[in-house]
Every structure is written in C-alpha cells, then in structure tokens.
Amino acid sequence: MDINNSQDIRETALSLGLGVGPTTTTSAEHLRPREPCSPLTNLASDQPSLALSLSTDAYAETAKAKEESRPAPASSSRSAVSSFSSPHATIVLREKDVGSDEAEEDEEDNGCVRKKLRLTKEQSAMLENRFKEHTSLNPKQKQALAKQLNLRPRQVEVWFQNRRARTKLKQTEVDCEILRRCYEKLTAENQRLRKELQEMKSLRFSAPSPLYMQIPAATLALCPSCQRINGSEAGSDAAPKPGLFLNPITRPAPC
DNA sequence: GTTACTGTGGCTATTACCTCA
DNA sequence: TTTGAGGTAATAGCCACAGTA
Secondary structure, eight states, X not given: OOTTOHHHHXXXXXXXXXXXXXXXXOOGGGTSXXXXXXXXXXXXXXXXOEEEEOOSXXXXXXXHHHHHHSOOOOSOOXXXXXXXXXXXXXXXXXXXXXXXXXXXXXXXXXXXXXXXXXXXXXXXXXXXXXXXXXXXXXXXXHHHHHHHHTOOHHHHHHHHHHHHHHHHHHHHHHHHHHHHHHHHHHHHHHHHHHHHHHHHHHHHHHSOOHHXXXXXXXXXXXXXXXXXXXXXXXXXXXXXXXXXXXXXSSOOOOO
C-alpha cells in the first residue's frame, strides 16, 4: 500500500478502528448539550413562516425555479432555518434573523425553501476547482462565484467551510496513519534491540570478548536497511562509521 | 495609548436531509 | 418497500482580529 494514497490510508485507519478527526475539545462549551431546536416554540413566539414541503423532485424543481428567479442577495448573513419532519411532510420553519437581507427575502418567499439542496456536478466541480486555487474566498470572490453558480453567497461560504473541514480531517487521518506506522517500526526495532541485548549479555558471560566488554550493548543499533548490528566504543569522539548508531532513541538512518 | 464595542470570518461540533445498497 | 449507513449541506456557538468611537 502506498502511504501517499490517502484513500488507502483512510481505509486502513478506519479498519484499524483508529479514532480519527477532531472528536474532542477542551472547550467547556462543547461539553454541555446545546439547546435543541424547537420549531414549535418558535412557531408560537415568533410566528415564523410555515410551509409544508413536498419531498419529491417536483418540489426540488419548484424550489430551484424559485431560487433561480430571484436576484442574488447580499453576502453572508447567518440566517437560521429550522425544520423538522413529520411522516407526511417536511415542515420548514424560518427563524427571523434581524438585519438579514436573506431573512427578509425568505419571508417574501413565504418560507418555501428547501433546507438542504444537492449541488450539481457542475457546481461541485467548479467549487472544487476554486478550492484548489484558494482554500478561502474574500467577499468579492464569494459573491462572484455565487452568482456564477447561481447559489447564495452563504452557500458558497458553507461549502468552503465544510471543504476545509474535510481536508483537515483527511490530513489528520494521514498524520494518524504515519504516526501509527512510526510506532510500529519503533516497537519492532525496540524488540530487536532487546533481543540483541540479551544475546550480547549471554555472549559476554559465556565467551568474554574485549570488544564486547568495552561496548555497552545499549549503544548498539540495527541498521534498518541491512539489518546489521554495528557498534563502537561508547563515548568515543571518533566519528561514527556508516551504519553505526550510538543513540538508541534517535531513529537510525539506513546505511 | 487604552478600552469597550461591533462586525466579520474561520473553526468545531452537531444536526438533519438525501442517496444508495 | 423498508431501513440503516454514509456523505454532506446547513446550523449553532465560540474565538480571534480589525476597525472605530
């Protein structure tokens, strides 16, 4: 398996049951449960618009047509849309977002907007291309791209945000895999060294050699490429020969 | 120069919709 | 036809930082 293949690494990491991704946080805020979305409360208090949405393609078409027919709103407001499903229909509620152009517009739309849309292949491809160029956009770029893709700026913003998160997650997985492999290598190396130490000790007691008497076994290391043991006098000022590793902590380079 | 306030954008965690096996 | 899993758009809340009064 190629370590540069992130897909392989990802699969391996997952198959190994490694916890990947930012799943923990030190922030106390994230430890307490968030207030659940309560659309019914909102319905009573704020009287948001209420729409029974069709869960069919017909609805998607309607929403898309509506979406396309309206001009691109001003950039980046954090509108809040809440929804819940009933067995028969998806009820979409919009909370008022003070100062939000989008919210105002949505009210004009009578709240009949899908909570979540699926980006087309073309839209995804274009977003992906832009992401390759820059992982974040300034407001002008965002606005232009949104217009080009016939999306709201907020949607472009969210896409980039999620994309960055995905990239980071993948990178974390790769790092995790690399660390795991390092750990495995070091463990194996450690085992070999321990075994070697045992052999040295037994040799020293059975057939004392001046060479072995002078060399503390702990200063020896295996060359990872040729698997040969090399050694010299500990504490010697002489430059180490190729394949000789005095520090057992440091990972030796191959000969 | 310092402080308080505000707006903006990014990040993380989570939710919920949608697709597919 | 149903269902569970996975992918991902969307949301919520926090933080950092810059601009300003």
